[in-house]
Amino acid sequence: MITHYLKNLQMKKTNIYDCSMIEIDKHHHEKGNISVVENGKTIPFNVKRVYYLYDVPGGESRGGHAHKELQQFIVAASGSFDVTLDDGILKRTFTINRPYRGLLIVPGIWRELDNFSSGSVCLVLASTEYTEDDYIRDYNMFKEYKK
Numbered sequence: 001m002i003t004h005y006l007k008n009l010q011m012k013k014t015n016i017y018d019c020s021m022i023e024i025d026k027h028h029h030e031k032g033n034i035s036v037v038e039n040g041k042t043i044p045f046n047v048k049r050v051y052y053l054y055d056v057p058g059g060e061s062r063g064g065h066a067h068k069e070l071q072q073f074i075v076a077a078s079g080s081f082d083v084t085l086d087d088g089i090l091k092r093t094f095t096i097n098r099p100y101r102g103l104l105i106v107p108g109i110w111r112e113l114d115n116f117s118s119g120s121v122c123l124v125l126a127s128t129e130y131t132e133d134d135y136i137r138d139y140n141m142f143k144e145y146k147k
Contacts, residue, residue: 013146014108015087022073026100035100037125043073043104045127052077053113053122061114062122066136066145067107071127074113075102079120086110088146096122110142 024035024042039046053062063083074083080097087109094103095115102125105111113122128134136142 014106016085016090016092016109018106019085019092019109020104021094022102022104024075024100024102033100037073037075037102043071043102043125045071047073047125048128049126049130051124051126053116053124054120056081056116056120056122058116058118060116061112063112064110064137066110066142068134068136068145069107069128070134071107072105073102073125074105075099075123075125077121077123079117080115081113081117081120081122082115084112084114086112088143108146110136110139 022043024037027034027036037043037047056062074096076096077099080095082093082095083103083105084091084093085105096103116122136145
């Protein structure tokens, strides 16, 4: 599978089926649970940037872009939200609602986040530092990029 994954990344022909939910080990304790994400072990990249979305007003959406190189692992640290992925042909929506499950998103996938519950926190682990050149913010340009 990793060879197929790397080949797709090189050819920029990733699709929504290259994205997946990943279960994070949950260590239960009566004083509270802990889940750990490790570079290259839990997720197939090294984390270079961490950010989180919170206080998203009801009815608002986030995302609305794709990345050329960046990989992301998205977790609902609190609450829930939906992530709709689009590879230019197919769309698939994931409900993210457990702090021990996250969504791996590969490059070349358009993403939109919406349906944020009150008090939700969207935690994003990213494979690269921020660079504007990596973003595709126009859907028509995204479709051209995927050709």
